[in-house]
Amino acid sequence: MKQEKDIFKKWISVLVILSVFIIAVTSSVLYINNITNKEKVCGCIIPIPYFILILSTLGLFTGSFAFYILSRSFAKEINQECKNQNYDFLDVLLMSLESDERKIMKIILEKQKLRQRDIEKETKLNKVKVHRIVEKLKQKNFIKFEYDKKIKYLLLNNKLKQIADETGNISKK
Numbered sequence: 001m002k003q004e005k006d007i008f009k010k011w012i013s014v015l016v017i018l019s020v021f022i023i024a025v026t027s028s029v030l031y032i033n034n035i036t037n038k039e040k041v042c043g044c045i046i047p048i049p050y051f052i053l054i055l056s057t058l059g060l061f062t063g064s065f066a067f068y069i070l071s072r073s074f075a076k077e078i079n080q081e082c083k084n085q086n087y088d089f090l091d092v093l094l095m096s097l098e099s100d101e102r103k104i105m106k107i108i109l110e111k112q113k114l115r116q117r118d119i120e121k122e123t124k125l126n127k128v129k130v131h132r133i134v135e136k137l138k139q140k141n142f143i144k145f146e147y148d149k150k151i152k153y154l155l156l157n158n159k160l161k162q163i164a165d166e167t168g169n170i171s172k173k
Contacts, residue, residue: 014066021062028055093160100125101133108143109164113153 032051094102103123108114120130134154137143142160146153156164 010069014069017062017066017069021058024058025055100129101137104130104133104137105142108154108156112161113146113155115151115153119154 028051094105097105100123104119107119107122111118116127116130116134119125119134120127123130125133134143138145141157143154144157146155155161
């Protein structure tokens with residue numbers, strides 16, 4: 001209940017900040033419109049280019065501050081959810097991947113060493129799609145390649161393999 005109140009308070013504070021910003025921008029636009037209609041463009045207190053710079057800086061500050069407030073509460077909420085669900089590192093890592101990437105990573109975790117053709121058969125994805133996903137996973141440093149003569153095998157990265165071994169998420173073969 002307390003956590004819900006904290007999130008509600010943060011949302012209210014973000015809405016107040018954004019409302020103040022919207023009021024400031026609206027009043028500034030009305031001020032500039034009033035000045036330009038009187039044809040005293042050069043006679044205003046703050047020159048228009050500086051005024052635009054001030055408003056854009058204020059907008060960046062307001063957006064950054066609102067993001068900071070909300071991202072902290074969401075990060076705490078996600079961490080709490082992971083603790084409640086008893087997720088380990090590899091579960092969270094797999095959740096961060098797209099669905100097809102996740103399927104392939106689960107197969108690699110299960111089989112430990114396999115060819116790309118094996119993944120194509122097991123996932124029923126076409127050759128090009130599997131190749132692209134495997135390349136993405138390689139770029140993200142999740143997997144590595146091992147060559148045996150002319151055959152290319154896919155394996156987990158050493159660090160991920162170690163974590164998987166420690167947490168029991170890898171099949172022992």
